[in-house]
Amino acid sequence: xxxxxxxxxxxxxxxxxxxxxxxxxxxxxxxxxxxxxxxxxxxxxxxxxxxxxxxxxxxxxxxxxxxxxxxxxxxxxxxxxxxxxxxxxxxxxxxxxxxxxxxxxxxxxxxxxxxxxxxxxxxxxxxxxxxxxxxxxxxxxxxxxxxxxxxxxxxxxxxxxxxxxxxxxxxxxxxxxxxxxxxxxxxxxxxxxxxxxxxxxxxxxxxxxxxxxxxxxxxxxxxxxxxxxxxxxxxxxxxxxxxxxxxxxxxxxxxxxxxxxxxxxxxxxxxxxxxxxxxxxxxxxxxxxx
Amino acid sequence: xxxxxxxxxxxxxxxxxxxxxxxxxxxxxxxxxxxxxxxxxxxxxxxxxxxxxxxxxxxxxxxxxxxxxxxxxxxxxxxxxxxxxxxxxxxxxxxxxxxxxxxxxxxxxxxxxxxxxxxxxxxxxxxxxxxxxxxxxxxxxxxxxxxxxxxxxxxxxxxxxxxxxxxxxxxxxxxxxxxxxxxxxxxxxxxxxxxxxxxxxxxxxxxxxxxxxxxxxxxxxxxxxxxxxxxxxxxxxxxxxxxxxxxxxxxxxxxxxxxxxxxxxxxxxxxxxxxxxxxxxxxxxxxxxxxxxx
Numbered sequence: 001x002x003x004x005x006x007x008x009x010x011x012x013x014x015x016x017x018x019x020x021x022x023x024x025x026x027x028x029x030x031x032x033x034x035x036x037x038x039x040x041x042x043x044x045x046x047x048x049x050x051x052x053x054x055x056x057x058x059x060x061x062x063x064x065x066x067x068x069x070x071x072x073x074x075x076x077x078x079x080x081x082x083x084x085x086x087x088x089x090x091x092x093x094x095x096x097x098x099x100x101x102x103x104x105x106x107x108x109x110x111x112x113x114x115x116x117x118x119x120x121x122x123x124x125x126x127x128x129x130x131x132x133x134x135x136x137x138x139x140x141x142x143x144x145x146x147x148x149x150x151x152x153x154x155x156x157x158x159x160x161x162x163x164x165x166x167x168x169x170x171x172x173x174x175x176x177x178x179x180x181x182x183x184x185x186x187x188x189x190x191x192x193x194x195x196x197x198x199x200x201x202x203x204x205x206x207x208x209x210x211x212x213x214x215x216x217x218x219x220x221x222x223x224x225x226x227x228x229x230x231x232x233x234x235x236x237x238x239x240x241x242x243x244x245x246x247x248x249x250x251x252x253x254x255x256x257x258x259x260x261x262x263x264x265x266x267x268x269x270x271x272x273x274x275x276x277x278x279x280x281x282x283x284x285x286x287x288x289x290x
Numbered sequence: 291x292x293x294x295x296x297x298x299x300x301x302x303x304x305x306x307x308x309x310x311x312x313x314x315x316x317x318x319x320x321x322x323x324x325x326x327x328x329x330x331x332x333x334x335x336x337x338x339x340x341x342x343x344x345x346x347x348x349x350x351x352x353x354x355x356x357x358x359x360x361x362x363x364x365x366x367x368x369x370x371x372x373x374x375x376x377x378x379x380x381x382x383x384x385x386x387x388x389x390x391x392x393x394x395x396x397x398x399x400x401x402x403x404x405x406x407x408x409x410x411x412x413x414x415x416x417x418x419x420x421x422x423x424x425x426x427x428x429x430x431x432x433x434x435x436x437x438x439x440x441x442x443x444x445x446x447x448x449x450x451x452x453x454x455x456x457x458x459x460x461x462x463x464x465x466x467x468x469x470x471x472x473x474x475x476x477x478x479x480x481x482x483x484x485x486x487x488x489x490x491x492x493x494x495x496x497x498x499x500x501x502x503x504x505x506x507x508x509x510x511x512x513x514x515x516x517x518x519x520x521x522x523x524x525x526x527x528x529x530x531x532x533x534x535x536x537x538x539x540x541x542x543x544x545x546x547x548x549x550x551x552x553x554x555x556x557x558x559x560x561x562x563x564x565x566x567x568x569x570x571x572x573x574x575x576x577x578x579x580x581x582x583x584x
Contacts, residue, residue, distance in 0.1 A: 031390065078569040085327050085527060086568065088390070089519050093561045096516060100557035203513075204401065207394045214391050243406035250399035257388050257395075258378050 005124060011232040012127045013192060016185040018228035019134055019221070021209045024178045026218045027147060028171060029154030030084060034075070034091030035209060036201030037098035038068050038179045042186025043196045047115045048108060050191075057121045061187040068183025072176040080171045095203045102198040114197025115190075122191040130188065134181065138221055150174060208246065211253050216265055223265030294428040299546045305435040307541020308442030309500050313518020314525060314533030315449065316493035321527060322466035323486050326386050327519070330371055330393040332512030333400035334491050338364040338498030339507045340404065343413045351416060353437065357499050364495020365488040371396065372487040377480070397512060404509035413507035438500050445496060446534060449489070453530075462486055520564060526574025536575055 017039060024030050042064035049060040075094055079087040102109045109115065141147045152160040153167055161167045190196050212231055216223030235245050256264060313331070320328040342360040350356050375396065379388050423432050453459035464472040465482050473479045501514050518533075521540050525532030540560070547556045567574075 029387065031387070075565070078565055078572075082568065082572050083527070085321075086523065086572070088327055089523055090564070090568065092516065093520060093564060097557055097561040100554060100561075104554040104558060204398055207398060211391065211395055211398070243402070246402040247399055247406065250395045250402070253395045254375060254392060257384070257392055258375075258382075 007233060007236040009124050009127055009192060010236055011229055012124075012131050013185065013189055014232045015225060015228045016127075016131055016134060016188070017182065018209050018212050018224055019131070019138060020178045020181045020185070021213045022221055022224045023138060023141065023147075023150070023174050025210055025213055026221070026224065027142065027150040027154060028174045030080075030171060030175065031088045031210060032091040032175070032178070033088060033203045033206045033210075034094040034098075035178070035182050036203065036206035037091075037095035038072065038182035039186035039189065039201050040098055040102070040196070040198070041071060042068055042183030043190035043200065044102065044109055044115070044186075045183070046187035047118050047190045047196055051115065051118065052108070057119075057191060061184060061191075064183045064187040065180050068179045068186075069176050072179025073172070076172050076175045080175065081168055091206075092203055095201075095206060099198045099202070109198070112198060114195060116195050118190055118194045118196070120192065120194055122188045127188060127192065130184075135221070135225065142221065146170070146173075208249070211249065215249070215253055215256055217262050219262065220265040227264065295549070296546070298429055299549050300542050301429060301431055302435065303542030303545035304538055305439040305442075305541070306504075306545060307538035308439050309497055309504075309537075310517045310521045310540050311446065311534040311537030312442055312493050312497045312500075313515055314521035314537045315446070315530050316490040316497065317515070317518050318522050318525075318527070318530050318533045319462075319486055319493075320490050321522070322530075323462065323469070323483060324376075324380075324389060326389040326393070328393050328490070329390070329515075330368075330396040331490060331494050331518075332515035333393075333397045334364055334368050334371070334494040335498040335501070335515055336400050336404060336509065336512035337367055338495040339502035339511045340408075340413070342495075342499040342502050343415055343507050346416055357441070357496065360499045361492045361495035364493075364498065365491035368487040368491025368494065369484050372484055376487075377483075380483075401509050401512060409509055413502070415503045415507070434503065438504075441496070445493070452489075458482070458485060462489075520560070523564065524567060524574055529574070532575045 017035065021032075021035060024032055024035075045064040045067050046057070046060040049055045049063050050057055055063070075090065076087075079090045103111050106112075142151075149160070149165045149170055152163075152165060153170055157167055212228050213224045216225070216227035231245075231249065235242060238245070313335075317328060317331050320326075320331070338360050341363055342356060345359055346353070346356040350359070375392055376389060379392060423430050424436070425431070451459075453463055461472060461477045461482050462485065464475075464477065465479060465486075469479060472482070497518070498511070501511055505511065505514075517540065518537065521537035522533045523536075524540065525534070525536035544556055544560065547559055551559075
């Protein structure tokens, strides 16, 4: 059962990454290939402030989140005013820049060797509570005025600004929020996996996060969640097929895009009570594993 | 820093920048006509780097014939991709984002397939002219760089003439400014889009061959497309001439920074300067700004 608990841990960890693509791509219609860089940023900030400066893990995670917000603001400021393609390409460049930065500051970050020997502070309960909180937050965000404004921006930017929605400020808020949570998830990753290196999350991993959201259905949070759980569990259980799973995912995406426009789950969502019921059924089995 | 050093770096930079310029044009020509960031350009580039390796080791050992075959095959691969994937999306009138997600998926499939199949091996191109050097006074230039520069110049010149003078070229330019009006004027838009993909594929083939020759062939060679994308941004998205100038400038800057400061700082400096550029002058060198139209 240890193995399954471990699989669940990793799956849920990656699911946090995927879920935070959802408000960015699914709600607002922005494509970021730099989410991986925020995850790496969070992981390194947490690990370095814990190992080199001796901060408490909680404070280290807070540092990671703050730095994520700051860097997110820095990148969003020049790019989010322009056409969406600029944002996409600059975040792509940002993820490469992050790698260059980590390799360059090798004295602090260990360069290509990465950082090993991070203690394991984050276990299954922390991760699952984080997933739960984020899911609840997100499903409510979708129903608020802010979320609806974001959907309007996704559908037609010009029309949204014509009816008085501040497009730039909405995009900026969503992007900074997603940067913050990506950095938080990265910090959890560092304290759970216990080893980080610069190539942890390159741009193709960030692209994969977007692709998973697309398979699940752009309008369905449940779809994004379930697809990511299936995909990452599959990867951990069928290790032997690991090299081919991305190829399979790719072909599924193309088929979905061609023949099922709205994604596998379309607009379908769990209601909150159903999510609670679902999780209550789920929790005892995961407790047994410990 | 003496004069010879700078000249040497500029010479290296120009031939490297020529490759970036080719990438920028291949990326930009699709962006112009379909208005999406075509990441599958990198996929064609990767496939062509492998094809070029196979052809030059097993079929013809001269550089020029191998390059031509690779380029034409690259063109056909791109057209095949367009017909299989992008055309159905276009016919079904899906939003633009679907094009982008598909193109990045194609890139992922190619990269992961190649790393699953041959990721363990090295594929160095044969030593065609690699060791040969010519010297002008103090300057030492490898012949391969000169060849690359000459071919790039010829290709770009030919493309310019094609786009400006021929009927099909004019149709491509017309379709870039508006996809609907040319169709009313009797232009076969489907054919024009296929033709554009063919041209982009040829450019990707040449770039793949050159990059495979200068570096080694790995599944990750397609990521070098990033430099071309950066050149396209600096040049102003959608302007081919701006992309060429920006590509060459990028090559020169890069080789000077690598030689003076070090290879590890180069990406950081280049991306920082792009952030500044976008803050100050988002329309790029050419000053062509694409607004979101209704």
